[in-house]
C-alpha cells in the first residue's frame with residue numbers, strides 16, 4: 001500500500017497520546033504480528049496480507065492471494081460453505097460501500113477438508129482525513145462443542161487460567177482483571193500483555209475482549225501500537241509498565257484492586273488510592289493488632305461506612321476462607337469526606353491445581369444509581385402509602401383481567417388478599433362479589449377487558465365478618481404510547497348507605513303514594529300559586545277528568561278547574577277563600593257543592609294547608625276534599641226530627657188534658673157560678689142593688705178570663721201527634737234520643753251511656769212519643785246533676801223482662817225529693833219547669849200498655865223505669 005501518507009488510529013480507546021501515522025502496509029505488519037487468523041486488504045478490498053496461521057487454516061498458498069495484480073483472487077467461494085456464502089458476501093460488500101465494521105459467522109472449509117464455524121470480522125483503516133486506507137479483519141474459530149473437529153472443542157467460554165501460561169507473569173494480574181471485567185460486567189475490555197513466543201521471547205499483544213464470546217482474538221492495531229509505544233518507553237521498568245497498562249484499562253473502568261490470600265492488598269489503581277486517600281500501606285494497616293483473617297480490622301475498613309464496615313470484613317473473610325465470590329454494596333469514604341455507594345465484587349485467581357493464588361476485584365461507583373433508586377423507592381413508598389391510606393379499595397389487573405394488586409384497605413375491608421383474588425377457582429376477582437351478582441359482574445368485566453371500554457358495575461361486595469355491602473366498582477384501562485392496554489386500574493367505593501337510603505326512600509314514597517291513594521278522601525296538591533299539579537286517583541275518578549283537561553281555556557288551571565267543578569252558587573265564596581289563603585298562607589277550609597263526573601253536585605268539605613321548606617317558604621299546597629253529602633242529609637233529617645220532637649213534646653194524652661183542664665178550669669168556673677148566683681140575688685132584691693151586682697159581674701168576667709187563659713195555655717201545649725204507630729227496634733229509638741241530646745249533654749259535660757240488648761222489637765208504638773218519654777227522662781236526669789260536680793253520667797239500659805222490655809234511665813243526682821207528687825200535672829221544683837213532663841210520660845207509657853215509675857238508684861240519684869210490651873212474634 002502506498003497511497004496513504006498517514007492514517008489515524010480508528011479506535012483510540014487504548015491510547016491517549018495520539019497514535020503515530022499508520023498505513024495499510026503497517027497495518028499488514030501489525031496483523032502479521034498477531035497470532036491467529038487475520039488479514040489485511042487495500043482500500044479496494046484486495047487482500048494484501050493473510051497471516052500464515054490463516055493460510056494454514058484455509059489450506060491456501062500465499063501465491064493464491066496475488067495471482068492477478070489489483071484483483072482479489074482469493075477464492076472465498078471455495079472456503080466458505082455454499083449455504084453461508086451469500087450472507088457473508090453481502091456483509092462484506094456493504095462494509096466496502098459504507099465503511100462500517102462487519103461481523104458474520106459462517107462455515108469455513110478447513111485444511112482438514114471439514115467445514116467448521118468461524119466468526120469473521122472486518123473494518124476499515126482510515127487515513128488522517130478519515131478516508132478509507134485499507135481493511136483488516138480476523139477469523140476466529142467458534143467451533144460448536146459438537147464440532148469435534150475443532151481443536152478447541154469443549155473449551156469453556158472463558159477461563160482466565162487457560163491463557164495465563166503465555167502471559168508475562170508481571171502482566172497476569174492486570175490481564176486477569178481485564179478479562180474478569182469483561183466477563184462479570186459485560187463491558188468490552190482491552191487485554192494488553194507481553195506474550196511468550198516460540199523462541200522464548202516476549203512480544204507485546206493487545207486484544208479486545210468481547211464478553212459474549214469470552215476472550216476473543218480480535219486485534220486492535222491501534223491499541224497494539226499503543227502498547228508497543230509503552231514498551232519502547234519502558235525505561236521505568238517492568239512495574240512501571242504494568243502500572244501504565246493499568247492506567248490504560250482504568251479509563252474504561254472504576255476502581256480496581258487485588259489482594260492476596262490473606263486479604264492484604266497487593267494492588268490498587270492509583271485512582272483508587274487517590275480517591276480514598278489511602279496508600280496500599282494504609283489499606284493493609286492492622287487496626288487492632290490481630291490479623292485480618294483472625295477477625296482483626298484492617299486499614300481499608302476505616303475507609304468504609306461504619307454501618308457497612310463489619311459486614312464487609314466478614315464477607316471478605318468468608319470469601320478468603322471458602323473461595324466464594326463476593327458481591328456487595330457499600331459506602332466508601334472518599335477523600336472529600338463523603339460516603340459514596342459502591343458496588344464491590346471480587347473473584348479468586350487460581351493456579352493450575354486450582355489453588356487460590358489471590359483475588360482481584362473492582363468497586364464501581366453506583367452512588368447516582370443508589371440515590372436514584374432510593375428516591376424512586378421513596379416515591380414508590382409514598383405512592384404506596386397514599387394508595388394504602390386513601391379510604392378506597394384500589395386494585396389493578398393485567399390486560400387480560402387477572403388481578404395483580406389490591407391495596408391494604410381492600411384486604412382489610414373485604415378480607416380478600418391478592419392471593420385469594422388470583423386463586424384459580426375464583427375466576428378473576430369474583431370471589432368478593434355476592435353470588436347473585438357474580439354473573440353480571442363477570443360478564444361486564446369480560447366485556448370491558450375485551451373491548452377496552454371502562455368498567456362500571458354495582459354489586460354486593462363481601463365484607464370481613466360475612467356481610468355484603470353495595471359497592472360501585474369502576475376500572476379504567478391504562479394504555480402504553482401505542483394505545484394497547486397495559487393494565488386495568490380499579491377502585492371500589494361503598495355505596496351501601498346510598499343504595500339503602502334510596503331504596504328506603506323509594507319504599508316510603510311508594511308507601512305514601514299508596515296511603516294517599518287509599519285514603520277515604522279526595523287528595524290534591526297545588527303549586528304555591530295555586531296551580532293544581534296532582535290529584536289522587538279517587539279525586540280523578542270523582543271529577544271524571546284529568547289535570548290538564550282544563551288547560552288551554554284561556555284561564556289559569558286553578559280558575560279553569562274551579563269554574564268546572566264548583567257549584568255556581570258557591571263559586572264566589574270558594575274563589576275568595578282561595579285567593580285569601582294563597583295570599584296569606586293561611587289554611588283553607590270551606591264547605592261547598594262539588595260537581596261529580598255524573599253532573600251531580602254533592603256537598604264536600606275542602607281543607608288545604610301550605611307545605612313549607614326549611615326557610616318557611618311555601619313549596620306546595622296540599623288539600624283534601626271530603627264528601628259530606630250523606631252527613632249533610634243526616635243533619636237535615638235530624639233537624640227535621642228535632643222540629644217534630646219540639647212539637648210533639650207539647651202533646652199529651654187526652655185523658656191527661658181533660659184532667660188538667662178539669663183541675664184548672666174548675667175553680668174559675670165554680671167562682672163564676674158563685675158570682676152569678678150572688679149577682680142574681682143583688683138584682684132580684686127590693687130595691688135591686690145595682691152597684692153590688694155590677695161589682696159581682698166584674699168578678700165573673702175576671703174568673704171567666706182566667707178559665708179562658710188556662711184553656712188557651714193548655715191548647716198551646718198539645719198541638720200535634722201525627723205519627724202513625726209502627727213496629728220498630730227500640731235500640732234505634734234510644735240512639736236517636738241520645739243524638740237529639742248529644743249537643744246539650746256535651747255542653748253540660750254529661751256523658752250518656754247506652755247499654756242494651758239488640759233486636760228488641762216493640763208492638764206497634766208511636767216512635768215520636770216513646771222518643772219523647774226517653775228525652776224527658778234523660779233531660780230530667782241531666783237537670784238533677786246540675787249541682788253535682790263530677791261523675792255526671794246518664795245511663796240508659798234496655799233489656800228484656802219476659803214479654804216486656806224494661807228501660808231504665810239512671811242518674812247520679814240528689815234523688816227524688818217528692819216521690820208522691822212528681823207524676824202530678826204541674827208539679828215542679830224547677831224555676832223554669834212546667835211540671836208536665838212526668839205526667840205526660842206516664843200517660844204515654846200507659847197508653848202503650850206499659851208502666852212508668854221512679855226508684856232509688858244506687859249509690860245515688862234516681863232510676864226512672866218504664867216497661868213496654870214486646871212484639872214477641874217478631875223477636876228472633
Ligand code: ADP
Pocket residue numbers: 776780781784811813814815816817822823827828829830832833834835836837838839862
Ligand atoms: P219539670 O221537669 O218541668 O219539673 P216533670 O214532671 O218532668 O216536670 O218533673 C216533676 C218534678 O219531678 C221535677 O220538678 C223534679 O222535682 C222531680 N224529678 C223529676 N225527675 C227527677 C229526677 N231524675 N231526680 C230528682 N227529681 C226529679
